[in-house]
Amino acid sequence: MFSLVSIVLLLEMLTISYLMIAMALPTITTHYQTSQGAWLLTAFLLLGAVAAPLVGRLADLHGKRRLLLVCVAGSALGSLLSAVATSYGVLIAGRALSGLLVPCLFLSYSLIRDVFPARTVALAVSVATSGMGLVAIPAPFLTGWLIDNHGFRSIFWFSLIGLVLLGAMIALSTDESPVRARARLDLLGAVLLGGGIAGILVAVSFGPTWGWTAGRTLAYLVAGVVLVAAWLLSARTTSEPLIDIDVLRRRPVLLTTISAGFVYGSSALFTMLLPMIAMTPAVLGLGYGFGLSAEGFAIFQAPIGAMVMVGGLVVGLLVGRRMRPQPLLVAGLLIMAAGFAAVGVAHDGKGLLIVLAGVFGFGQGLGYAAIPNLLIAAVPPQLQASTASIVGVFQSAFPAILPVIVFAVLNNSYVAPLPPEMTGGAVLYTNDGYLVAFLISAGAAVVGAVVAALLPRTIRQIDAPEHAGTAVLAH
Structure with missing residues (x-):
């Protein structure tokens, strides 16, 4: 249990990292007098995506726990660099190094598969990937308090302390995987x-x-x-x-990989669009907005986090009772699509928007938890981390690509015709623009559901290639 809690809390640091940077972005860009705030998020995702295949292969060769701890240490070093940065360039370098948290997602469930009792794997993986969403509920309040009282650097000190503690907890509580691939790098x-x-x-x-x-x-x-x-x-x-193409092109692996991209890309879109609606002042007369502060937006974040946890638990319990994860992934994406469409049509009431955020979060939790369970069923242990690393690439690439498409549409056709003195120089969008943005996002989730529906009903584990022989180490 202590091992699972340690892994879950580590993955929550990944979620909280996105949230803290998003809330601190205005303060950071003002401090450094830069308009390149996007690099704070791009650098993180970029290094995570680039490092994922190499980290995955090294984990298969040298041990998943070892590489997990290396990534935690690298990310902690990145937080330290960001905390003491005297220039924006140094801050970006620190944020890029912190992106080593991204491979921790697939390393964690690959490690669980190898060292946890077989009967507990499905539930443990589901809890790890989506289970403690409640930890994210107080994060907006904590972030607001840290920034307001201690400055933006305090969020990086918080990350550093948290990563050091969690790395120690994992080192003390979690065994190394005995599974190794016999291959050269x-x-x-x-x-x-x-x-x-x-x-x-x-x-x-x-x-x-x-x-x-x-x-x-x-x-x-x-x-x-x-x-x-x-x-x-x-x-x-x-x-x-590095990645066996014959394994990657197998239908269960390829379709799971693409579906995972749509799950995480859709989640990124909702995370971006919802606060833009909620935090726009209603007095501007755009037909939406509640003028919430960053801390005030926490009332919308809370149901998402709670329902992500519920969705993950549902997947863990049902898969543990021999239900296939594929229909759960399809259901998750369709629920996310319904949440997008409903918010696009009706986003003028706080209560309704909070409920719809929870609906979306439930679908998100189903998707998050179904993906690793599908990969565990399809891929042999000695190729688990390297194959999952490609899924990690898609989980980083789609959140970068889908928002570009949506915001290109918004910026080209739906910018609100308001004078700069009313908006403070910020770009705001019309009510119709948000309807279109949410419908495009719903369409992306539906495409993901169609891809997931094409997965075979029965997933048989792929035979490991001859060059990837398994070595099982004695404990």
């Missing part, structure tokens, strides 16, 4: 895939700012695509590739 594949992911994500993230036809946008995009293509060729010709 494909460094060329790591460089090609990492560089390709980085190029594509930079282009997608900053295309709206630089211009989609700008030279540097196209340069990053083309370079990224070329490097990913080179990685695919390398993986086909290398005897021990």
Whole structure:
């Protein structure tokens, strides 16, 4: 139990990290006099996505607990660097290093699969990936208090202390996985895939700012695509590739990976759009908005966190009783789509919006918990971390790509015609714009549900390739 609590709290740090940065963003950009606040989020996701395949492969070779602790230590170092940063560039470097928290998600459930009793794995994985959403409920209040009373640097000190404590708890309570893959590390594949992911994500993230036809946008995009293509060729010709393409293209793995991207991308969209509606002042007459402060928005965050936990527990209990995770993933995405559509149509009342936020959170919890249970069923233990790392890439890429699409539509057609003196220079959108944004988001969730519905009814575990022989270490 202590081991599970330690892992769950570590993954909650990943959730809280997003929330704290989002709330501190205005203060940080004002302090450093920069308009490049997006880098605080992009740098975090970028390094997490780039590092995921290499971390996953190293975990299969050298131990999932060992790599989990390495990532925790690296992220703690990033928090320290951010806390003492004297320039915005140093702060961004610290935030990028903190992105090593991203691989902790798939490392955690891969480790649970190897060291927890078989009868408890489904529930433990579900709880770990979505279970203690209640921890996120007080986070907005805590963040507001820290920023107001101790400045924005206090959130990085909080992260540093939390990561050090949680790393120690995991080291003391959780056994190392006895499962190892027998293979060499494909460094060329790591460089090609990492560089390709980085190029594509930079282009997608900053295309709206630089211009989609700008030279540097196209340069990053083309370079990224070329490097990913080179990685695919390398993986086909290398005897021990970083990610086995034959495993990745298997229907259960490929469709689960794509579905995971839609789950996390949809969650990112809801996280961005909901506070924009709730925190816009009603006096502007746009047909929405309650003028809430960051702390006041916590009343909308609370039901999301609580229902994510409920959804995760439902998946854990049902899968533990031999229900297939695939229909639960489909249901989760459809519930998220319904939540998007309902909020788009009716977002002028606090009570209703709070209820709909909870509905969305329940679907989110179902999706979060179903994904690792599907991968555990489909992939052999010695390839668990490296295969799950690609899922981690999609879980980072989709939250970067889907918001770009939605905000491109908003910025091109639905900017509210208000004078700058009324908005304080902020860009606000019309009521119709939010309807369109939420309907596009609902459509993305429906596409994810269709992909998940194509998963086979019976998922049989893939045989491990010959080059990935298993070594089971004695305890």
